[in-house]
Amino acid sequence: MGEFLNPAFLLEIFNYLVRYVPITIGLAVGTMLLSCLLALIITILRYNKVPLLGKLADLYVLLCRALPSMILLYLVFFGIPILLMAFSGTAKSAMLLRNIPPIAFAVCGLTLHTGAYLAEIFRGALQSVNIGQTEAALSIGMTWSQAFFKVILPQASVFALPLMANQFLNLLKGTSIAFMISVMELFGAASVLAADNNAYLEVYIVAAGLYWTTSICFEKIALRLEYNLSYFKRGANK
């Protein structure tokens, strides 16, 4: 293997690993979007104390935050096929299930995990908006959903964004557990490569570099978004 930390060798590792960055980003972004949607629905159910569904939403948040994400992922990966088969019970559906790529289960498991945390972030964000804002919206005759989407959400999102960015960075690194159910992403590829070449330090240095770069890029994007969303808190006039 030659000298320690040979640049040519590092470059070779980089060229190999960089191909897995899009998979990691795809997993994280896809999961984040689905999680946001899930958390928004959960939040609305809880906020309005919808009978039964509101309680179920509470239970979901409680249970999914209480599990290591890895266990949640295993439960989804091994549990969902059995659950689906139990409902349909035909050999044909079993065949179909085998064709679902593991990455779909990974997104599903990670979404359940992240969605629960986001739901708590959203709950806090809603509490940060003064009750007077809702009252004013209702007093001019807005419906609840008009008040929520036009007045409350834009203000709550300013509060939520830094926390969501935090959660996203967590998720970006958390995608590495998808390797446990055979999804080849950045961490998985690095592990295999390191073992194959018996070059642990080199491979993980490059992997760390790739995680750093990706995370920092997203951090910048989050800061930009935060700036744009908080337009009404700045002194900017037309």
Place this chain on the structure above:
Amino acid sequence: MIKVENVHKSFGNTEVLKGVNINVPTGSVTVILGPSGSGKTTFLRAINFLEPADKGTMYIDDLVLNMASASKKEILEIRRNTAMVFQNYNLFMNMTALENVKEGLISVQKMARYEALIKAEYYLEKVGMINRENFYPMQLSGGQQQRIGIARALALNPKVILFDEPTSALDPELVGEVLEVMKKIAREENATMIVVTHEIGFAKDVADQVIFMEGGIVVESGSPQDVLEHPKEERTKQFLARFTNQ
């Protein structure tokens, strides 16, 4: 005309409204006075269902409503015929002054954007805030925010505007500008107003009817001359004495 009869409201075991009646003719100004805890704010909030009453009947023009069992649709209908000016202004923080006034016109009254703009600017002009139309609430003083709050209520052309201690949160030197605007709209717009306030001077100058509340009931009501200058009830005299001694 807005008439509210026999309004009751309890918070837990405390009954804060014990059968309040009020009759406000169209285009008139009613001022509700009373010490803290007399239930005057709760009464105002009950009128547009921010604090649903336990009992009571409401008449707005030809609309009759049981306040304890109003459906969501009826509540929406009432809210679309009333408007409120809050003690803490409660302007939408994420909207400019102009957007605050336009929003209800567009999303509630389904007015065309251009029409809403013209109307919103008309009312901002009326309250003297047209030169601040593109400012966000955070960039404005309390007095300015409250004047925009009044424009927001007024632009909806409600059958009644409810003022919940509109000057109580203001610096003393900003109170005047808001009271001036309120006097102006009472005169020029002929708005029907119910005003909860501690401004006795405003009541003397503008009110057609003054109501003195305490302990969840109306103690005395009548013209400003009757109630403020020749009060019959002992409790009203005591309350007013504090203001005249100042």
